[in-house]
Amino acid sequence: MNCELIFYYSTKTNLCEKALKKSITELDLNFQRAFYATAPEKLGELIINVFETTNVVFVIGGFSGDKNGIENVLSKALATKFPDDLKKLQNPLSSRDGYLVRQGGQLLVVLPDEPEEIEAIMSGPLKGYIESFCEF
Numbered sequence: 001m002n003c004e005l006i007f008y009y010s011t012k013t014n015l016c017e018k019a020l021k022k023s024i025t026e027l028d029l030n031f032q033r034a035f036y037a038t039a040p041e042k043l044g045e046l047i048i049n050v051f052e053t054t055n056v057v058f059v060i061g062g063f064s065g066d067k068n069g070i071e072n073v074l075s076k077a078l079a080t081k082f083p084d085d086l087k088k089l090q091n092p093l094s095s096r097d098g099y100l101v102r103q104g105g106q107l108l109v110v111l112p113d114e115p116e117e118i119e120a121i122m123s124g125p126l127k128g129y130i131e132s133f134c135e136f
Helices: 013-024 040-050 070-078 115-122 125-134
Strands: 002-008 030-037 056-060 085-089 098-103 106-111
Touching (some): 013 030, 030 040, 040 056, 056 125, 085 125, 106 115, 106 125, 115 125
16 A cells, blocks of 8 residues: 655654654555645645545644644644544654544554654554554
């Protein structure tokens, strides 16, 4: 199964991309492309467009805590329709937990923009969830 990556207000993009690629090598995912968003509207547009061609999208970054932060953007996006599955992904290295949103056959995974944190979250329960998701 193919997956795409969107950086949202992210730093260390090269290192984060490498950490994600390393983390998905054991999963049945093929990394395709990386995109960049610097505004909530652009992020929403990219997510919609990318889901037209793939079922798994990773968003890295955006944990600013302000109105454009990923938590606020997700909250607004999910206000009109509750997804099939929504999970907070425990981050053992900091308080910036990730998020998993599944709607039907589409999976959105939001991760912080620290390579070590990406690897820590990806090696937890998320790994098993993605493996199960890819079996469908």
